[in-house]
Amino acid sequence: MLSSIKPIFHDAENLSQNDIDVVLTSTNANDKYLANIISELSGISPRIAHSVESLCNSGTNGIVSAYSYIASGLADVALVVGVEKKDSPGLVLEWDQSRGQYSHPIYWSSMFASAHMRKYGTTLEDIAYVGAKNHRNAMDNPYAYFKKMFSIDDIMESKPLTETLRLLDCSMPCNGAAAVLLASDEIIKKFTDLPVWISGIGQKSISAGFTKNDELTSMTSTVQSSMVAYDMAGKKANDIDVAELHDAFSICEIIELEDLGFTHKGLGSSYVRNLYDTNDKKINPRGGLIGSGHPLGATGIAQTIEIFQQLQGKAKKRQVEGAKTGLVHNMSAASTSSTVLILES
């Protein structure tokens, strides 16, 4: 995890440990006092230090909390560190018995897939395009867990885990850490000539159990979060140049593209096919969770770093040319809660 913090001090030449007022850790680990441990190991004595947990969107919860410490005037500089191991206790939704013995996340995603296929005629081949695209994008991500191209056929023929999802439709739990620095408008210019601004924040928790989503072809918390975020930023989906979408399973990206307004309801799979055919990196340029791996508490931070680098023009081979406005979508537990961030350079 310390290797995720070091590049921040490298990039921000004038940054010293003494500048950091807040250290938040984002994790599903059972380890206690992690924010203080990471602070001590990093030579930081922050005023505010604690862990944030909300399953898979812990990372963006940490970022929004850091934003609020700064916007409230309680702090000027905040470090948010996501850290997770591949056997994280956040992987199984033990408390959610709404699907009986089918408690692994693949079962809720399979139900989303079945419902979307039934209502909109989405096919297993459509779903395979998400993985093919995201694994291809991940080839240019030096931090990707996978680095292998998979054809549509490879994915179609990978091990079926449920009726609607195959092994290569799934993101993989993995070890991972990611860290991001937030600073106030006045201070940030001390550290970089290329600041990126958080201009929109939307969050929503509709429930903890799976049963409260209105229907399984749409993610209510994602729709509601995005409306608030777009409104706060004064932006629409059309204004977004590049986006990280929470593709825990391939079907999620298809539904999220519709729910975030990138395309109309039912047209998510055509949208993905077009991205694939034209090699357009607009959606999940780093390879998403499917290509990059899914270290739960680190994921939302890694997503935000990708958009940050895109808006700085520093995404190298992954760069979406001229990207000025980006979106991060990060969600938990069958999309019972979601975060949407709008970032601008």
Next chain:
Amino acid sequence: MLSSIKPIFHDAENLSQNDIDVVLTSTNANDKYLANIISELSGISPRIAHSVESLCNSGTNGIVSAYSYIASGLADVALVVGVEKKDSPGLVLEWDQSRGQYSHPIYWSSMFASAHMRKYGTTLEDIAYVGAKNHRNAMDNPYAYFKKMFSIDDIMESKPLTETLRLLDCSMPCNGAAAVLLASDEIIKKFTDLPVWISGIGQKSISAGFTKNDELTSMTSTVQSSMVAYDMAGKKANDIDVAELHDAFSICEIIELEDLGFTHKGLGSSYVRNLYDTNDKKINPRGGLIGSGHPLGATGIAQTIEIFQQLQGKAKKRQVEGAKTGLVHNMSAASTSSTVLILES
């Protein structure tokens, strides 16, 4: 834990579940997604929901985080719920090997006790006065874990656990929950005619391990937190009418009274003896952690509720007459981190 939330809806007649933008859970439990689970069980669909963990001062970390969401403009109303079981995994500082096999918190407190006795001549009888006072105060606290008077002799003769601390010098881990509602300046008047304001906030993390405190007769993080909090509120220790101090062990209260400026260094035990002899409830009127029990993640919230009720004039038999300005001190792990809040009516 739901029984800690219900009184809030009872007291704030105009409050509905729809008013609540933020639900934070403060806990050391390993259970995931607790803020969402508690929200669903309470009929709340918040925008922001996550758990906060920083060992024993998780509660005040949650309160300050809620404050920042409101002060930043991201939210108007926030509910902070602390919840813990008596066998909490936060009880043993597994990661701190700085005291070898002596990893239970009683060992760091014993080292503080020995150092204070050596430097200032504090006696085992002095230390017993803290427990006698706080157990007596707890008799008027309907939520106290203990409800029994103990004489100085009872405490002196209770089972010795180390050379300097006996069983009745220790707070007890217990089940517990506590919830507090924060709202913006504009909104709070909808819910109560007796608002209490957070006017000062100080927090500091000096380390995670025990070895960084400058000396063992003072708690560095507490001194630094209090300076920031007093400064923000424009108050001094002399202005404080009533205070909750984190008496995880009796010696802590003596040292904290000195570090928070209630008395001079070395005079903490005389200060406590005077409170006891005059039946003055100014310090730990609900009985502190020693009298009330110490449900880790709920403790900082229970402390804050006590000061809140004192400043509203609703503390019944515990009431410190005319209390207008109060202080909450909540700390973690050998005082490696502390929070100090100043509240005013």
